[in-house]
Amino acid sequence: MADPILNDISHRRFNLLRGSWILVSPHRTKRPWLGIQEKPSRTTLPEYDPECYLCPGNKRAEGQPNPKFSNTFVFVNDYSAVMEEQADYRPDSKDGSLASRLLRAEAVTGKCYVICFSPSHNLTLADMTPAQIVPIIETWTNIYAAHLDPKSVLAKLAAASSIPPLTQDSLELPKAQYRYMQIFENKGDAMGCSNPHPHGQIWTTTSLPEEPATELQQLIKYRREQGGSHMLVDYAQLESNEKSRTVFENEGFWAGVPYWGVWPFEILLTSKQHKRSLVDLTKTERAQLAECIAEVTRRYDNLFETQFPYSMGIHQAPLTGTSDEIECSHFHIHFYPPLLRSSTIRKFQVGYEMLAEPQRDITPEQAAERLRGCGGELYRKKLE
Amino acid sequence: MADPILNDISHRRFNLLRGSWILVSPHRTKRPWLGIQEKPSRTTLPEYDPECYLCPGNKRAEGQPNPKFSNTFVFVNDYSAVMEEQADYRPDSKDGSLASRLLRAEAVTGKCYVICFSPSHNLTLADMTPAQIVPIIETWTNIYAAHLDPKSVLAKLAAASSIPPLTQDSLELPKAQYRYMQIFENKGDAMGCSNPHPHGQIWTTTSLPEEPATELQQLIKYRREQGGSHMLVDYAQLESNEKSRTVFENEGFWAGVPYWGVWPFEILLTSKQHKRSLVDLTKTERAQLAECIAEVTRRYDNLFETQFPYSMGIHQAPLTGTSDEIECSHFHIHFYPPLLRSSTIRKFQVGYEMLAEPQRDITPEQAAERLRGCGGELYRKKLE
Numbered sequence A, B: 001m002a003d004p005i006l007n008d009i010s011h012r013r014f015n016l017l018r019g020s021w022i023l024v025s026p027h028r029t030k031r032p033w034l035g036i037q038e039k040p041s042r043t044t045l046p047e048y049d050p051e052c053y054l055c056p057g058n059k060r061a062e063g064q065p066n067p068k069f070s071n072t073f074v075f076v077n078d079y080s081a082v083m084e085e086q087a088d089y090r091p092d093s094k095d096g097s098l099a100s101r102l103l104r105a106e107a108v109t110g111k112c113y114v115i116c117f118s119p120s121h122n123l124t125l126a127d128m129t130p131a132q133i134v135p136i137i138e139t140w141t142n143i144y145a146a147h148l149d150p151k152s153v154l155a156k157l158a159a160a161s162s163i164p165p166l167t168q169d170s171l172e173l174p175k176a177q178y179r180y181m182q183i184f185e186n187k188g189d190a191m192g193c194s195n196p197h198p199h200g201q202i203w204t205t206t207s208l209p210e211e212p213a214t215e216l217q218q219l220i221k222y223r224r225e226q227g228g229s230h231m232l233v234d235y236a237q238l239e240s241n242e243k244s245r246t247v248f249e250n251e252g253f254w255a256g257v258p259y260w261g262v263w264p265f266e267i268l269l270t271s272k273q274h275k276r277s278l279v280d281l282t283k284t285e286r287a288q289l290a291e292c293i294a295e296v297t298r299r300y301d302n303l304f305e306t307q308f309p310y311s312m313g314i315h316q317a318p319l320t321g322t323s324d325e326i327e328c329s330h331f332h333i334h335f336y337p338p339l340l341r342s343s344t345i346r347k348f349q350v351g352y353e354m355l356a357e358p359q360r361d362i363t364p365e366q367a368a369e370r371l372r373g374c375g376g377e378l379y380r381k382k383l384e
């Protein structure tokens, strides 16, 4: 049980996954808001938009036409942040000079994809049934599997998998072995998303990025210190018993506002058993995961009766790595939504948060209670 | 010299101060922007606004009247994130239970102030002459000095200082000894600032927050490994020789886009000599610092001919700490501005950045070159 006194006093909470602290100031929600308000998002979209560069049959930003896809559709990002081929860069480091000590850089190559969740311009995850979400999970799994180090235990598992492989002939997979794949979605204007057609992104790089690297260190450390048990298995079990931060759970997964969440309605969705990555999930577990994603995103939209903006993404095993790295990885999804009080009032992680420490106002327990109460049908359906 | 090839390829750069990496994708600036645009900020404000709760003589949000101040004005934040007095919280940790291992919290007390930069509702740092900025630096120094551990070497220095002490009788200083003081400013709607009257904030806490704690670790490590030299002394010297990332410098300070800057036009302003905190600065150095702040903020406004939003803040020695912590601290200011391409197009640090690694598009060298070229008179003055 979280001590109820924490609803009334300023305190710090420790983020187990990152090994860092956040500041919680519950009384601060009483502050009147005089700052800028977000534009409420456009709520009604057509099923097909002739101007949209992600709709089937339309032309993309650089002129390539999309096929008439009927399920998910994956293509290489027209403005990838990393590329497969680029000029060579070999820094002349290690010469002991001041510059080589202070100015450190390394080249990064990789491949970026966009994944349209469905042909429909207006079908967000919150609008979808779990059955409609399953194909997205299958596509994520397929793309991830196709990039795994062939020597990895995960690759062998994937080869024996029941998922029908990607059927897009047009999609060329990379020849190089990359280190990590980040699957994510930016949803809504407030999260820098430039096209409302529901879609996610996949960035794959030669480097292990900072966030998953930090988490992996913490996961490895925990397992070593706790005699082999997995942090997120222990954590999901504890939360599932405590209930105060749970938003939704089923047999396979727990979703709730983590004890150390930074964003007001942040959610951590984690497998209850130890699963290293998407390829560890059985067909039943993919259906359970789909149910959890549906429940989380629908509650988000119901909370302020709006298209709730967020960034979400999957953390899981690197594509290649040490056996400690692979075996201690634990499949989970983070949802980071900016809204605080209504569809137009967001939380700013600015001055103090950038310079000193992340800070939140309402407690995770208060946020979870509100999200638990937002189940049921999608508000938009009721209005129809 | 930064290898020119870094203008064309994706790479990572290492942030010395934080000990972490960022991803740089220079070619990505070619991407068209179809997402949301910021509202350009209201550009003309009256010198006095009868509705403003920060103008002299007006009533604040909770009804207290402001004095008719003529210089800076400091008051305790009406909605402080931390408070001096609160109910006691003593977690029953160390009982070895799963909960005590996984759910860690600690109480935080402290004191938050607001500092109005001047009586004028429309006089931002960019509008001010260096001579007008000096009193702000003096007030920061005074407040910082008043919170120092009396046993600290810095407190003794402060006592011998030439700065006239705070003359505000009304301001009650805390009885408790706090650990750290974060001085910062959020400027502009885009940075969650709710009142355009130029003002900053000061949050003082019993805990050493994450960011300064991380930097301090890196500074201590560098000094130990480099036989006593200070990271930011070495760095400022290197940058001052290289010039490619310099925006402005004078005898005492260097300001430029750091090699590892995350935000497109991020600036690091650091003392060239080793200064632990504000109280180490001489009168001449305060004038040099004021000149640097004026040059940075004026260039920011000139860049896109707008009231350029940013969060800025001072990192310096903790109020109390080990002698390693005090002696390795190095006075510097970070400016974190969100704009990327124009007064209405910002950089979003969202999906990939939140889940994987901070990412920037234009290189620090390109950004510095543009800011160097923006000197001279404030654009608003020319339009008058």
Ligand SMILES: O=P(O)(O)O[C@H]1O[C@H](CO)[C@@H](O)[C@H](O)[C@H]1O
Pocket: A035, A347, A348, A349, A350, A351, A352, A353, A359, B186, B191, B192, B193, B194
């Ligand atoms: O204190 P203010 O100006 O009301 O609030 C602003 O600055 C704070 C400190 O960076 C943030 O926590 C808030 O999210 C932001 O809106």
Ligand SMILES: O=P(O)(O)O[C@H]1O[C@H](CO)[C@@H](O)[C@H](O)[C@H]1O
Pocket: A186, A191, A192, A193, A194, B035, B347, B348, B349, B350, B351, B352, B353, B359
């Ligand atoms: O790739 P997009 O959707 O054009 O761009 C969006 O997501 C990227 C990855 O999180 C960010 O780097 C961009 O700042 C954001 O606008």
